[in-house]
Amino acid sequence: xxxxxxxxxxxxxTFLTRRTALLAAATCAATLGLTAIAEAQTSIKIGYxxxxxxxxxxxAAVTTIPxxxxxxKEVNAAGGIKLxxxxxxxxxxxxxxxxxxxxxxxxxxxxxxxxxxxxxxxxWGTGLNLAVGPTLNREGYPHLAATAVTDRAPELAKRWPNSxxxxxxxxxxxxxxxxxxxxxxDEKKIGDTVAMVxxxxxxxxxxxxxxxxxLTNAKFKLAYDKSYPIGTQDLAPIVNExxxxxxxxxxAFSYPPDTLALTEQSRIAGLNPxxxxxxxxxxxxxxxxxxxxNTEGVMGIGGWSGDSPAIKDYLAxxxxxxxxxxxxxxxxxxxxxxxxxxxxxxxxxxxxDRAAVIMDLQTGTFDTVIGKVxxxxxxxxxxxxxxxxxxxxxxxxxxAKNEGARAAIVPKPAWVAP
Amino acid sequence: xxxxIAGFGATALAALALLALVPRLGNAYYLAxxxxxxxxxxxxxxxxMFSGPTRYVSLATTAxxxxxxxxxxxLGEILPWPLVLLTAAALGAIVAGIVxxxxxxxxxxxxxxxxxxxxxxxxxxxxxxxxxxxxxxxxYVFVNxxxxxxxxxxLVLTAAVFLLGWLxxxxxxxxxxxxxxxxxxxxxxxxxxxxxxxxxxxxxSATVMTLVGAIMAPRWTYIEPSIAxxxxxSFQVLIMALLGGAHRLWGPVLGAVPLTLLFxxxxxxxxxxxxxxxxxxxxxxxxxxxxxxxxxxxxxxTTAGGxxxxxxxx
Numbered sequence: 215x216x217x218x219x220x221x222x223x224x225x226x227x228t229f230l231t232r233r234t235a236l237l238a239a240a241t242c243a244a245t246l247g248l249t250a251i252a253e254a255q256t257s258i259k260i261g262y263x264x265x266x267x268x269x270x271x272x273x274a275a276v277t278t279i280p281x282x283x284x285x286x287k288e289v290n291a292a293g294g295i296k297l298x299x300x301x302x303x304x305x306x307x308x309x310x311x312x313x314x315x316x317x318x319x320x321x322x323x324x325x326x327x328x329x330x331x332x333x334x335x336x337x338w339g340t341g342l343n344l345a346v347g348p349t350l351n352r353e354g355y356p357h358l359a360a361t362a363v364t365d366r367a368p369e370l371a372k373r374w375p376n377s378x379x380x381x382x383x384x385x386x387x388x389x390x391x392x393x394x395x396x397x398x399x400d401e402k403k404i405g406d407t408v409a410m411v412x413x414x415x416x417x418x419x420x421x422x423x424x425x426x427x428x429l430t431n432a433k434f435k436l437a438y439d440k441s442y443p444i445g446t447q448d449l450a451p452i453v454n455e456x457x458x459x460x461x462x463x464x465x466a467f468s469y470p471p472d473t474l475a476l477t478e479q480s481r482i483a484g485l486n487p488x489x490x491x492x493x494x495x496x497x498x499x500x501x502x503x504x505x506x507x508n509t510e511g512v513m514g515i516g517g518w519s520g521d522s523p524a525i526k527d528y529l530a531x532x533x534x535x536x537x538x539x540x541x542x543x544x545x546x547x548x549x550x551x552x553x554x555x556x557x558x559x560x561x562x563x564x565x566x567d568r569a570a571v572i573m574d575l576q577t578g579t580f581d582t583v584i585g586k587v588x589x590x591x592x593x594x595x596x597x598x599x600x601x602x603x604x605x606x607x608x609x610x611x612x613x614a615k616n617e618g619a620r621a622a623i624v625p626k627p628a629w630v631a632p
Numbered sequence: 633x634x635x636x637i638a639g640f641g642a643t644a645l646a647a648l649a650l651l652a653l654v655p656r657l658g659n660a661y662y663l664a665x666x667x668x669x670x671x672x673x674x675x676x677x678x679x680x681m682f683s684g685p686t687r688y689v690s691l692a693t694t695a696x697x698x699x700x701x702x703x704x705x706x707l708g709e710i711l712p713w714p715l716v717l718l719t720a721a722a723l724g725a726i727v728a729g730i731v732x733x734x735x736x737x738x739x740x741x742x743x744x745x746x747x748x749x750x751x752x753x754x755x756x757x758x759x760x761x762x763x764x765x766x767x768x769x770x771x772y773v774f775v776n777x778x779x780x781x782x783x784x785x786x787l788v789l790t791a792a793v794f795l796l797g798w799l800x801x802x803x804x805x806x807x808x809x810x811x812x813x814x815x816x817x818x819x820x821x822x823x824x825x826x827x828x829x830x831x832x833x834x835x836x837s838a839t840v841m842t843l844v845g846a847i848m849a850p851r852w853t854y855i856e857p858s859i860a861x862x863x864x865x866s867f868q869v870l871i872m873a874l875l876g877g878a879h880r881l882w883g884p885v886l887g888a889v890p891l892t893l894l895f896x897x898x899x900x901x902x903x904x905x906x907x908x909x910x911x912x913x914x915x916x917x918x919x920x921x922x923x924x925x926x927x928x929x930x931x932x933x934t935t936a937g938g939x940x941x942x943x944x945x946x
Contacts, residue, residue: 327659341856345853414760
């Protein structure tokens with residue numbers, strides 16, 4: 215303010231010059247700001263920390279890393295992500311979280327505060343996605359968890375509105391499986407004896423504790439229900455015991471190593487129930503490589519619409535980009551779809567505005583390889599829960615109401631000599 | 633002497649006050665790094681407190697750290713936070729007491745193997761319980777604790793550990809332990825209750841480790857046995873303490889700080905060759921600094937002003 219005792223003209227002058235100066239300063243700042251923004255937008259920085267070493271490596275190497283790399287390559291080949299009326303390429307910053315929760319959290323904090331990335335892609339697996347949840351929420355980054363299955367997903371989505379749980383809940387997985395069995399029994403294709411084994415780890419426990427009451431309520435006879443510790447080498451005793459019980463349905467909520475071991479052992483022992491279902495790993499390309507013709511009729515968790523042109527095209531592109539390696543038939547396509555969703559959300563917003571991108575992810579409809587996706591309460595409305603190997607492809611068969619669901623082949627054909 | 637102690641105390645307090653301001657920097661990355669530094673400082677110092685004077689190499693750090701983390705996973709949402717920490721400390725002390733009484737008669741490599749097995753044993757017990765009794769594996773920790781809170785708690789614990797270590801070193805217990813470290817048989821003949829001394833110190837050191845696990849747990853939201861009982865922690869702490877020099881109270885810090893920074897630098901700059909570079913660095917450390925950084929300092933100060941010995945320069 216000008217001095218009170220100054221003459222009127224002087225006051226006016228001071229006011230004017232001040233206002234002019236202010237205006238000039240504001241214009242300058244705006245111009246500078248604009249240039250700064252224009253400069254910052256020569257690329258979009260996308261960061262991720264992924265397990266390149268440690269126990270999560272296998273899962274990350276099959277499901278997550280190839281899709282991140284494929285997506286970045288494709289987007290950049292097309293000129294980048296469209297911001298307003300121009301395209302800006304993606305610049306990647308990536309770290310190894312060494313399959314360690316503490317490391318994953320710290321790597322994300324480094325990405326956010328040091329590398330100042332615009333967006334972050336999530337790590338692989340349920341545990342690590344939960345570990346990084348609070349950080350991404352606090353910093354306001356969208357969190358598209360495409361490889362986490364947790365029963366608390368709906369609650370987490372409420373707690374962290376920036377998080378999206380694209381792979382669903384294990385309770386849902388068990389429910390879909392039991393519904394399928396129920397239908398098969400109504401069609402007189404199977405009886406009601408079920409043998410169930412589960413791995414004594416997060417996945418096995420969650421699914422078996424959801425499946426147990428569902429099976430009992432549906433009046434199935436649970437003839438065998440045991441768990442085995444993680445890292446069990448010899449599964450022959452379990453398979454032989456189950457074979458003696460001659461069940462109609464064999465369910466294994468297993469992890470990749472034991473999924474392979476149980477299948478191999480069942481083939482050797484001749485355990486060939488009408489429904490043969492194994493857990494994580496059944497949908498892996500490795501499973502097909504290892505068992506070839508013997509995969510026919512094997513059911514497992516996951517699946518995709520193998521007949522859809524979008525999926526066929528995705529499979530071809532993935533193979534071309536990853537030296538012939540195929541994606542798994544469960545979380546891979548979902549992971550790729552999550553990246554398409556992120557890209558579409560950014561392009562619709564038209565600038566790096568994470569809050570707006572989160573809002574768009576919550577409310578928008580997305581065109582992806584797994585079809586049209588519209589989230590409700592930050593979760594998709596449809597999942598593939600049971601898949602079956604049919605003629606060398608792992609097709610989704612349940613929930614049956616899903617578009618592209620194939621009919622189940624029951625009973626499972628006999629094992630053949632490899 | 634007492635003036636020197638007072639001066640040292642004042643410096644320590646000033647340093648503490650300064651360190652307490654780190655969260656004010658407002659950079660979450662530096663805060664995370666500081667948390668990591670404090671975590672390993674406390675763990676390595678607690679490790680050195682027991683293993684330094686007694687020369688028992690323990691790989692049980694993970695076991696106690698995990699017990700602390702799991703206590704938070706189970707009780708975090710039920711009890712108020714100070715009670716959770718108290719319970720964790722009590723549990724750690726009880727486990728350490730039992731383990732100490734039953735194993736500290738072992739010596740040498742047998743003790744190393746046992747402590748390594750202990751981690752696996754506790755982890756399998758937790759898994760067994762969760763699988764067969766509670767039927768959940770993987771628990772969620774939703775407590776109202778910010779990163780700054782974690783940092784401050786660790787800072788207080790760091791101060792407490794140093795104070796405790798300093799007091800013990802000046803006490804009869806500390807003296808007894810040094811005698812045991814030199815020659816246990818002689819110590820027995822001198823009338824020292826060696827079992828009591830060892831178990832007491834093992835318990836103190838383990839309680840501190842358990843507290844670190846409990847304080848760190850809210851950082852991860854989700855805890856399962858493989859996260860809480862990650863045996864890498866045991867090895868990292870061991871290496872840090874050895875690099876720093878476990879025979880001095882302040883030795884392990886000299887290892888914990890540079891190694892934590894080195895891990896950070898390597899994982900930031902060489903994410904894909906991290907393990908290879910790390911292995912080479914460990915080899916260098918073992919060959920060039922057999923008595924740790926603390927040993928190097930001592931050597932330098934004894935050859936006052938002289939050149940470092942050839943071994944160090946090599």
